Structures are given as C-alpha cells and as structure tokens.
C-alpha cells in the first residue's frame with residue numbers, strides 16, 4: 001500500500017480500509033496546524049494507477065483471508081473531498097470493482113470543498129457511497145475562524161452542512177477547545193453550540209489546542225499578538241459547549257490532545273458529562289494538565 005507521511009484518521013474510522021488518494025492539505029494556512037509538516041509538498045493527489053494498485057493489493061489480501069470483509073473505506077489526506085466530483089465518483093467505482101462488499105466511503109473535508117460541488121454532484125456522491133464525512137470546523141466563532149485563517153466563517157458552515165443534509169450525506173464535526181485564545185473560551189463554546197444547534201452532525205469530537213514551536217500561532221504568541229488559554233479554561237469551555245448543545249449528538253473528547261477521555265450521548269447523558277467536567281475543573285490542577293500537554297510530542 002502507498003502511504004505518505006503521518007496518516008491521520010478519526011477514531012470512529014478504526015475499522016475502515018485506509019486508502020491514500022491525496023496527501024497533505026490544499027489550504028495549509030491554519031495558524032495552529034502542524035499536522036502535515038512532515039511532507040515535502042503541500043498537497044498531492046495519488047495517480048489513479050497507484051490507487052488501483054492499492055485496491056488490487058487489498059483484493060488479493062481479502063482472497064487470502066476468507067473471513068475478512070470490508071464495508072467502509074476512509075480516503076486519507078487532509079481534504080480529499082476537494083477533488084472534483086467526477087474524480088471522487090471514479091474512485092468510488094474503482095473501490096466497488098475491487099471490494100464488492102464496500103458500502104460507504106468517508107474522508108476529511110473542508111467547508112470550502114463542499115462549496116465547490118453542485119447540489120446534483122452531492123447527490124451523485126451520496127449515491128456512490130460518500131457518507132459520514134469528517135469536517136474540522138474547529139469552532140463556530142467568527143473571530144477565531146478569521147484569526148486562525150480557517151478560510152470560512154460560521155454562516156458558511158451552516159450553508160454547506162445544510163447542503164450535505166439535503167443530499168443525505170451525514171457528517172461529523174471536529175471542535176478545537178482553546179482556539180479563541182485567553183478569556184474567550186465561553187464565547188467560543190456558545191457560538192459553536194449555536195451553529196451546531198441549527199444542524200445535524202452525527203458526532204462532535206472535541207480536541208484541545210496544543211501549540212507546537214513550528215506553528216505560525218507560536219510565532220504570534222512570541223510577538224505578543226495572541227495569548228493561550230489555561231487548561232482549566234479549556235475544560236470550562238467544553239462545559240459551556242455541552243451545556244448549550246440542544247441536538248441529539250454523540251459527543252466525545254478521546255484523542256491524544258485530551259488529558260482525560262470523555263464520551264457521551266447528548267442530551268441523554270448531559271448531566272453525567274457536566275458532572276465529570278465539573279469534577280475535572282475542581283479536582284485536577286492546572287499544573288498537572290499543563291504537564292500532560294507539555295509532554296505531548298505529537299498529536
């Protein structure tokens with residue numbers, strides 16, 4: 001199989017076939033992001049021949065392991081959904097040709113990638129299996145989205161996700177606690193809850209901002225332009241987020257950036273998760289949490 005650099009995938013894609021169709025990110029401008037810094041280029045699409053070779057290899061392996069079945073494929077790279085609909089459809093057909101049991105295809109997508117597709121193209125993508133795509137919205141707070149160069153604002157999130165809903169393509173959100181900076185965690189959480197409440201994400205995965213020295217954000221901090229939240233403010237931010245979310249959604253904070261794993265089904269388990277967050281805020285020290293983050297060599 002061809003894999004380039006570090007491969008990132010959401011936790012719920014752990015049973016999916018990971019198929020490289022792109023590497024890197026077309027945007028590559030978010031100030032906090034160092035995820036694809038190990039690549040010698042910004043973005044690359046795999047040639048169709050390489051994708052086909054990988055699928056041939058998977059097919060052969062499946063023939064050897066009679067009891068194995070693949071029902072879902074996750075396309076790797078920061079935003080494979082940026083590819084033209086015709087290309088994505090071609091990839092979906094190739095997957096089906098080689099793995100007849102595959103039912104759905106997921107990938108990371110940027111809000112701007114959805115905007116590039118027509119409604120008709122989104123419907124076609126759903127028909128060939130694209131579903132459960134993961135969008136790192138990070139926040140619904142415009143000030144933070146703009147400062148961090150995410151390349152869209154909150155109204156774009158609502159517009160584009162409603163288009164996905166219309167095409168029956170489900171989606172998951174990644175949220176980034178701490179992205180708004182010192183003293184703004186509450187505003188960040190409330191603005192994001194307000195966006196989420198207008199939509200139907202299947203999942204909200206919370207991550208916590210970890211700043212690495214090679215990020216643009218680190219340079220901004222050195223210049224005194226931006227200040228980081230305390231770890232406790234990040235937990236207060238998560239608490240405000242959970243308090244203000246009114247939709248049915250699976251909420252989790254499980255990745256390496258979270259010192260303490262949290263997962264819950266909202267609104268059913270809202271009180272349970274709020275109690276856990278209150279306990280963390282009351283009983284875990286800033287020092288311990290800072291130490292955890294300092295020792296995070298990579299996300």
Ligand code: SF4
Pocket residue numbers: 025026027028029030033034035078110136
């Ligand atoms: S956060 Fe996502 S969109 Fe932004 S630069 Fe990193 S990979 Fe690209």
